Amino acid sequence: MLLALHKSTIVDNPPKIVITGSKSESNRLLLLQALYPELKIQNVSNSDDSEVMQEALKSTSNLIDISHAGTAMRFLTAFFATQEGREVVITGSARMKERPIQVLVETLKTLGADISYLETEGCPPLKINGKLLSKEKVSLKANVSSQYISALLLIAPKLKNGLELTLEGEITSVPYINMTLNLLNQIGVKTSFENNKIKINPLANLGAQQRDLTVESDWSSVSYFYSIVALSAVGTKITLSSYKKASLQGDSVLSEIYTDFGVETKFGDHTITLLKKSECQLKTMTCDLKNAPDIAQTIAATCFGLGIGCYLTGLHTLKIKETDRLVALKTELEKLGATVSITENSLSLEPNQVFSSESKDFTTQGLGEVIATYHDHRMAMAFAPLGLKTNLQIEDAMVVSKSYPTFWEDLKSVGFKITK
Known part of the structure; x- marks a missing residue:
């Protein structure tokens, strides 16, 4: 129009x-809610991106189309990589198929993920076979999109041994990383961010006091x-x-x-x-x-x-x-x-x-x-x-x-x- x-x-x-609520906060909390269903969220964003996240996380289909939603592509790639026994193809718009995601995919593979490219090497669509990720130490260039980093941090509490992520070089978009860590803290996850190293402790279930959050x-x-x-x-x-x-x-x-x-x-x-x-x-x-x-x-x-x-x-x-x-x-x-x-x-x-x-x-x-x-x-x-x-x-x-x-x-x- x-x-x-x-x-x-x-x-x-x-x-x-x-x-309405922050898209950035909403999408992080929606993924955490998928990992911890007892979590209740108020003032969720009414944006297309957040609606795409919600639909994808509820979907039982093996084909997930996120259209133009870049945040959803990155967060959902990490999420589905941890869903043991589930196989999905995640795709998007023509522009999404041009947007690089190799840094995140290769890092997830280092943790043990089973992900392959279906068209252009390094870009969506992706075929993901969810599995238990047992490794907990990985390194990542620090000047990449903070969404790659946040995607890893969000799944970290559900990994068997948590996650130790080393960021190499000057870090980009620190506030977005801190946002992710703060939200993890609010639901009871113990984290640390010292120099270029981030540690996330595993968390099996939420405590009663951490179950209700309101999005700014x-x-x-x-x-x-x-x-x-x-x-x-x-x-x-x-x-x-x-x-x-x-x-x-x-x-x-x-x-x-x-x-x-x-x-x-x-x-x-x-x-x-x-x-x-x-x-x-x-x-x-x-x-x-x-x-x-x-x-x-x-x-x-x-x-x-x-x-x-x-x-x-x-x-x-x-x-x-x-x-x-x-x-x-x-x-x-x-x-x-x-x-x-x-x-x-x-x-x-x-x-x-x-x-x-x-x-x-x-x-x-x-x-x-x-x-x-x-x-x-x-x-x-x-x-x-x-x-x-x-x-x-x-x-x-x-x-x-x-x-x-x-x-x-x-x-x-x-x-x-x-x-x-």
Whole structure:
């Protein structure tokens, strides 16, 4: 579906936005619930990815199709490898069949797993013969996707001897690893993370006090509202729930990063209020996002909308997401007049005056440029706030359901003018 965003202004006193549970936390807890059925989870994400996880974990079929859900592919590969006596084929979309998974597969094989590739070597689809994994020591390069690491950590308590995982080199996305360890701790699993070594003790069953957990709302999803407030007039504010200051999610660093854009974050009773306190004084934003790469697209679009430059690093994992996000960002920003350069792990955006009063007025050009989304939910949502500056069209707009199904309705509620 192609949606048109007409140049908009945020309404006064917009309604509170309620964002569903974190996809990252939900998918980890759903896998743990499959291993420990006595676990009860509240506020599970309503995202496509979490629904795919739930369906796959409940399925009795020997064919599991996870479509575009990368987290599900990684977590379920580890899960099914431990399901003794069960044989499954796990597959996905055409793009999923291009996304590498060899690092995780080979590590699981080291532990004793029986996994083979059915098409391209190193990529899905996979044939998995579940078995008892008796080995407990393994090493893994530390700069790989943290989802590989978390997949191993999540199955570790059910391994006979637990797991001792040595990470080689500089570790990427530490907050996501810590999130996994914290959730394991909450259900009673003993863990340690010292230097580059992680140890997980085995746990047969949950204690009575560790059986109920509530998922915090998704910080990645709130990033788009940070961008909206940053691109709005001083005094604009939006309240969202349900959030807490002591978050497990790496993307909660947004509350610090967006202060440089003039946005203040006020924490209330399970809510946050974003307030545009002042105009942005930056010329160029410099930020290392190795621990929060999912917010790179949002930050780049914010900087472009504000007319400032940015230099974002720590982005090497973006090349293996739903699309090559660095190439996609460069292509789509340049449609709007940006000057962008990328490397294997960085993006540079030059300061611009595209939306200044002296510049070419995009709003006179009909419905505006068509932004391609490449089957990537974050491309659609990261570019949407630019509807405060110009007319835009978002291609395949409903791709947002992957992580945030009510995104467009929530944008309308705060003042965005959107038509089909």
